[in-house]
Amino acid sequence: MQEKMMEYARLLVEIGVNVQKGQNLVISAPVECADFARMCAKAAYAAGCREVIMNWKDDTLTREKYLHAAEDVFDTVPEWSKHFYNDYAQEGAAFLSISATDPENLLGVDSGRLVRSQRSSGEALKPYYRLQMASGFAWCIASIPIPSWANKVFPGRADAMERLWDAILATVRVNGDGRAVERWRDHLKKLEERRDKLNAYHFASLHYRNSLGTDLVIRLPENHLWAAGGGATKSGQAFIANIPTEEIFTAPLRNGIDGVVYAALPLCHDGNIIDKFHMVVKEGKIVEVHAEKGEETLRSAISVDEGASYFGEVALVPYDSPISNQKILFYHTLFDENASCHLAFGEAYNECIQGGADMTKEELKAQGLNDSITHVDFMVGTKDLSIVGTTHDGQEIPVFVDGNFAF
Amino acid sequence: MQEKMMEYARLLVEIGVNVQKGQNLVISAPVECADFARMCAKAAYAAGCREVIMNWKDDTLTREKYLHAAEDVFDTVPEWSKHFYNDYAQEGAAFLSISATDPENLLGVDSGRLVRSQRSSGEALKPYYRLQMASGFAWCIASIPIPSWANKVFPGRADAMERLWDAILATVRVNGDGRAVERWRDHLKKLEERRDKLNAYHFASLHYRNSLGTDLVIRLPENHLWAAGGGATKSGQAFIANIPTEEIFTAPLRNGIDGVVYAALPLCHDGNIIDKFHMVVKEGKIVEVHAEKGEETLRSAISVDEGASYFGEVALVPYDSPISNQKILFYHTLFDENASCHLAFGEAYNECIQGGADMTKEELKAQGLNDSITHVDFMVGTKDLSIVGTTHDGQEIPVFVDGNFAF
Numbered sequence: 001m002q003e004k005m006m007e008y009a010r011l012l013v014e015i016g017v018n019v020q021k022g023q024n025l026v027i028s029a030p031v032e033c034a035d036f037a038r039m040c041a042k043a044a045y046a047a048g049c050r051e052v053i054m055n056w057k058d059d060t061l062t063r064e065k066y067l068h069a070a071e072d073v074f075d076t077v078p079e080w081s082k083h084f085y086n087d088y089a090q091e092g093a094a095f096l097s098i099s100a101t102d103p104e105n106l107l108g109v110d111s112g113r114l115v116r117s118q119r120s121s122g123e124a125l126k127p128y129y130r131l132q133m134a135s136g137f138a139w140c141i142a143s144i145p146i147p148s149w150a151n152k153v154f155p156g157r158a159d160a161m162e163r164l165w166d167a168i169l170a171t172v173r174v175n176g177d178g179r180a181v182e183r184w185r186d187h188l189k190k191l192e193e194r195r196d197k198l199n200a201y202h203f204a205s206l207h208y209r210n211s212l213g214t215d216l217v218i219r220l221p222e223n224h225l226w227a228a229g230g231g232a233t234k235s236g237q238a239f240i241a242n243i244p245t246e247e248i249f250t251a252p253l254r255n256g257i258d259g260v261v262y263a264a265l266p267l268c269h270d271g272n273i274i275d276k277f278h279m280v281v282k283e284g285k286i287v288e289v290h291a292e293k294g295e296e297t298l299r300s301a302i303s304v305d306e307g308a309s310y311f312g313e314v315a316l317v318p319y320d321s322p323i324s325n326q327k328i329l330f331y332h333t334l335f336d337e338n339a340s341c342h343l344a345f346g347e348a349y350n351e352c353i354q355g356g357a358d359m360t361k362e363e364l365k366a367q368g369l370n371d372s373i374t375h376v377d378f379m380v381g382t383k384d385l386s387i388v389g390t391t392h393d394g395q396e397i398p399v400f401v402d403g404n405f406a407f
Numbered sequence: 408m409q410e411k412m413m414e415y416a417r418l419l420v421e422i423g424v425n426v427q428k429g430q431n432l433v434i435s436a437p438v439e440c441a442d443f444a445r446m447c448a449k450a451a452y453a454a455g456c457r458e459v460i461m462n463w464k465d466d467t468l469t470r471e472k473y474l475h476a477a478e479d480v481f482d483t484v485p486e487w488s489k490h491f492y493n494d495y496a497q498e499g500a501a502f503l504s505i506s507a508t509d510p511e512n513l514l515g516v517d518s519g520r521l522v523r524s525q526r527s528s529g530e531a532l533k534p535y536y537r538l539q540m541a542s543g544f545a546w547c548i549a550s551i552p553i554p555s556w557a558n559k560v561f562p563g564r565a566d567a568m569e570r571l572w573d574a575i576l577a578t579v580r581v582n583g584d585g586r587a588v589e590r591w592r593d594h595l596k597k598l599e600e601r602r603d604k605l606n607a608y609h610f611a612s613l614h615y616r617n618s619l620g621t622d623l624v625i626r627l628p629e630n631h632l633w634a635a636g637g638g639a640t641k642s643g644q645a646f647i648a649n650i651p652t653e654e655i656f657t658a659p660l661r662n663g664i665d666g667v668v669y670a671a672l673p674l675c676h677d678g679n680i681i682d683k684f685h686m687v688v689k690e691g692k693i694v695e696v697h698a699e700k701g702e703e704t705l706r707s708a709i710s711v712d713e714g715a716s717y718f719g720e721v722a723l724v725p726y727d728s729p730i731s732n733q734k735i736l737f738y739h740t741l742f743d744e745n746a747s748c749h750l751a752f753g754e755a756y757n758e759c760i761q762g763g764a765d766m767t768k769e770e771l772k773a774q775g776l777n778d779s780i781t782h783v784d785f786m787v788g789t790k791d792l793s794i795v796g797t798t799h800d801g802q803e804i805p806v807f808v809d810g811n812f813a814f
Contacts, residue, residue: 031438045475056463068452080490
C-alpha cells in the first residue's frame with residue numbers, strides 16, 4: 001500500500017501539476033491526509049521544487065466556523081489570504097489539491113453564510129480564480145479517502161477506507177507497478193483522439209434526450225474548442241487539472257440552451273447533498289429548479305451571482321467508462337463527473353474558445369462564454385442518453401447512443 | 408480522557424489566552440494534534456470568539472523544507488506570512504500555540520539555514536514579535552503529546568503517549584474534575600505573593616553558585632520588576648503566556664553579568680538537542696561556549712544577531728516544584744524551564760521594567776534591557792543551587808538555598 005501511495009503521489013506531482021525546478025508548489029489537503037501530503041511534498045522536492053507550501057483543511061473546523069463564527073467573517077477575506085492565493089497564482093506556482101470531505105459536512109449550516117462567503121472570496125481572490133480558469137498556472141485536483149467520506153460511500157462497512165482507497169487507485173490507474181505515468185500518457189492520447197474528432201465535426205448544437213425526462217438543446221459558440229485531459233499553461237507547462245479525468249469538454253453558448261435537464265446522480269456541493277433534481281432552462285438561464293433533497297442548496301448555488309444561473313461547461317463521458325463501471329456512487333464530483341456526462345453552471349474555461357487564453361473577460365463574453373465566480377458540475381449521463389449533434393450545414397450526427405459515444 | 412482534554416482546552420482558551428467576545432483567535436498546532444485543536448476551537452466559539460484561524464505545523468514537512476528547499480527560501484518571508492502574523496498581532500487577536508515537536512526533528516540540518524530563516528523572519532515579523540514581548544496581544548504557549556516526542560521522553564515504552572499525557576495534565580493541574588481554572592487562580596496568587604516579596608527586596612545583583620561549576624553574578628536594572636504567571640495586555644486582557652508556569656522572572660542588566668554558568672538540563676532548540684554545556688560571560692556577553700552535544704546549534708543560536716549573545720531573562724523556579732518533582736526530562740523548554748531556575752539569552756520582556764509597556768526600544772535599552780530577535784531559555788537550577796541577593800545598601804540576602812527559595 002505504501003508503494004501504491006508513493007506511486008500515486010509521484011503521478012500527481014510529476015504529471016498532475018508537473019512541478020518544475022525552482023517552482024513553488026502549494027498543496028491543499030485535509031489534516032487527516034497528512035501522510036499522503038508528506039509523500040507529495042517529498043516527490044516535489046525530488047523534482048526540484050523550490051518550496052512546498054501547505055494549505056491545510058479541516059472539515060470539523062470549517063463546520064464550526066460556519067455554525068459559530070461572527071456574521072462579518074463571511075463577508076470579508078483577510079489580507080493574508082488574498083496574498084496567499086493571488087500571489088502564488090500570479091507568480092505561476094503549481095497548485096495541488098487533495099480534495100476529501102464529508103459530503104454532508106455542512107448540513108444544516110445557514111446557506112446564506114455559504115453564499116456570502118463564496119461571493120466575498122470570489123471577489124477577493126479574483127486574480128487567483130481568473131488565472132485558474134485561463135490556465136495561468138498548473139493545477140491538479142485529486143483525492144484520497146478520509147473516514148467520514150468513506151463511510152458515506154460504503155456505509156456500515158468496517159473496511160470502508162480500504163475499499164475507497166482501492167476504488168480511487170483503480171480510477172487513477174495506480175497499481176503499484178510504477179508504470180502509472182505511462183498508462184496516463186496512453187490514456188491522454190486516447191482522449192485527445194476523441195477530442196480531435198469532435199472538433200472536426202464543428203457542431204452548431206447538441207440535443208440531449210433520455211428516459212429521465214431530459215430534453216435539452218445546447219448551442220455551441222462559433223469558435224468553440226473541445227478539450228480533454230491534459231492542458232498547458234501559457235508558458236507551456238503541461239498539467240492535468242483533474243486526476244482522474246475521462247471527460248471531453250467545451251463551453252456552451254451562454255444564451256443558447258433551452259429545455260429540461262434531469263440529474264443522473266446526486267450532487268455534493270458546499271457540504272450538502274442535492275439529489276433527484278431537474279432544471280428548466282430558457283435562453284441559457286436556469287429559470288426553474290426542483291430537487292427532492294437539498295433544493296435550498298441548489299437555489300443558493302445558482303444565485304451566487306448572475307452568471308451562476310447560466311452554463312459554463314458541456315462534458316462528454318461514456319456510460320461505460322472505467323469509473324462508472326465500478327458502479328460506485330462516490331459522492332465526490334471529481335469521480336462522479338468522470339463517471340457520467342455532465343454540465344456545469346457558472347464560469348467557462350478560456351481554453352474552450354479559439355484564442356481564449358489571450359482574451360479579456362469582455363472578449364470571452366463577446367464569443368458567447370459565461371462569466372461567474374462559481375463553476376459547479378452536475379451529472380446528466382444515463383445508460384439511455386442520446387445526444388445528436390447538428391452541424392452548421394444542418395447534418396444530424398449521433399454523438400451518444402445508449403449512453404456511449406456513437407463513434 | 409476526553410473529559411480531561413476538554414477541561415484542558417477550556418483552561419487554555421478561558422484563562423490562557425482568555426479569548427474575548429468578538430476577538431479573533433489564532434491557534435498554532437501540529438496536524439497530529441487536530442483533535443485537541445478542534446476542542447480548543449469549540450471552546451473559543453463557546454466563549455464568543457469572532458473566528459478561529461488555524462496555523463497548522465508539521466515536523467516532517469519542516470524537516471523536508473530545511474533539507475531540500477531552494478537556498479533563497481531561508482532568506483525571504485512571503486507577503487502572506489507577514490500579513491498573517493503582523494496583521495493579527497496588530498489588531499490584538501489572541502494567539503494560542505499548541506507546541507509539540509520531535510526534539511531532534513532538525514538533527515543534521517544545515518544550521519546556517521536555521522539561522523538565516525530566523526533572521527529573515529525576525530526582520531519580516533518584527534511587528535508581531537515586538538508586540539508579543541510588549542504584551543501587545545494575549546498569547547499562551549501550551550502543549551500536548553505527539554508520538555515522536557513521547558517516544559523520546561519515554562523511550563521503548565508502548566504507553567509513551569499515555570504517560571506523557573498524564574505527565575502534562577499533572578503539570579497543568581487538570582484532573583477531569585472541572586476545577587482546573589480555580590486551581591490556576593490559586594496557583595497564580597501564590598506566585599504573585601513571591602513576586603511581591605522579590606520586588607520588595609529591590610536587589611542590585613544576584614550571585615549564583617552550585618557544584619556543577621556555576622559562579623555567576625547578575626546585576627539587575629535599577630527599575631527592574633519581577634513578574635510571574637499571569638500578565639495583561641495594555642488594553643487590560645489578562646492572559647497566561649505559558650501553561651504550565653512556575654517561574655518568577657525579571658530582566659538582567661544587559662552588560663551586568665559576569666562569570667561561568669553550567670546548564671542543569673539538556674536544551675532542545677531548533678530541532679536539535681544541546682547537552683552538557685556551559686558558558687563564560689563577560690560584561691553581559693557570552694564570550695565562550697562549550698557543549699558535549701549540539702555545540703554548533705548553540706553557537707548558531709547565540710549568533711543570530713548581536714543581542715543573542717547577551718541575556719534577556721532571569722527566572723527563579725524552586726527545585727522542589729510540582730514539575731521537577733515528577734523527575735521527568737521533558738525535552739521541551741515549556742516544561743523543563745518550569746522545573747528549574749533558568750536564564751534566557753536574547754530579548755527581554757517589557758513588563759520587567761517599570762513603565763516598560765509604553766517604552767520605545769531605545770528607552771528600554773537606556774534602562775539596560777537587551778534587544779534581540781531571539782529569546783532562548785536554558786536551565787541552570789540544581790538541587791544545590793545557591794543564590795544570594797545583594798541589595799542597593801549592601802545587604803546580602805539568601806534567595807535560594809539548596810535549590811529552593813530561602814523564604
